[in-house]
Amino acid sequence: MHIEEMTRADALSLVASMPLGRLAYALNDQPYVTPLSFALEGDNLFGFSTVGQKITCMRANPKVCVEFERIKNQQEWATVLIGGLFEELDHGSGYSDRAYSLLSRRAAWWQPGYIRTDLASAEHPLEPVYFRIQIVKISGRRSVSDEPRPPRRNLWQRICREDGQPYC
Numbered sequence: 001m002h003i004e005e006m007t008r009a010d011a012l013s014l015v016a017s018m019p020l021g022r023l024a025y026a027l028n029d030q031p032y033v034t035p036l037s038f039a040l041e042g043d044n045l046f047g048f049s050t051v052g053q054k055i056t057c058m059r060a061n062p063k064v065c066v067e068f069e070r071i072k073n074q075q076e077w078a079t080v081l082i083g084g085l086f087e088e089l090d091h092g093s094g095y096s097d098r099a100y101s102l103l104s105r106r107a108a109w110w111q112p113g114y115i116r117t118d119l120a121s122a123e124h125p126l127e128p129v130y131f132r133i134q135i136v137k138i139s140g141r142r143s144v145s146d147e148p149r150p151p152r153r154n155l156w157q158r159i160c161r162e163d164g165q166p167y168c
């Protein structure tokens, strides 16, 4: 097996097919990671949340990183890293309408972001926030098998047994 870089088009295609990303943000030299749902359009990742730690942090420091992955096992995987800029979308703006339209294509899309969270420390305000992450940098890597593929059986081999008699 070896590892190769993905083209930008392949990396974006993986992101489009994987709604779940790991959002990394940082405040005061402390990084955080949170699983989050995203919808990709052009150079934008759209997301929805309520106000909590991640929104508070990204308002203060809009530089983020998002990881997407398709991992079958140690030999078969592809991962994409996006470096980007968080931007909150005004309610009723073109971008927030677009975010709503893209995210609402998935059933119960709003649930993890807009649900009562029982926290030991404080009450969680249910203030909806639409946002986008402008993609500044994207890189993708994937594993590639070095093993030769087994020869494909021709049609006759696929419909006949070893002794040449057809399966019935």
Ligand SMILES: Cc1cc2nc3c(=O)[nH]c(=O)nc-3n(C[C@H](O)[C@H](O)[C@H](O)COP(=O)(O)OP(=O)(O)OC[C@H]3O[C@@H](n4cnc5c(N)ncnc54)[C@H](O)[C@@H]3O)c2cc1C
Residues within 6 Å of the ligand: 020, 032, 034, 035, 036, 037, 038, 047, 048, 049, 050, 051, 052, 053, 054, 055, 109, 112, 113, 114, 117, 124
């Ligand atoms: C499949 C999936 C999809 C999700 N989609 C969305 C989405 O689209 N929008 C959205 O807002 N949220 C989504 N969530 C929930 C999200 O991961 C966060 O739990 C949630 O958004 C609260 O984050 P917060 O920064 O506001 O945390 P706060 O409620 O402010 O709490 C901060 C602290 O809580 C802890 N914490 C927060 N989230 C988690 C977690 N997931 N696991 C463990 N500890 C945690 C950490 O210690 C963190 O420092 C999704 C979760 C999953 C598993």
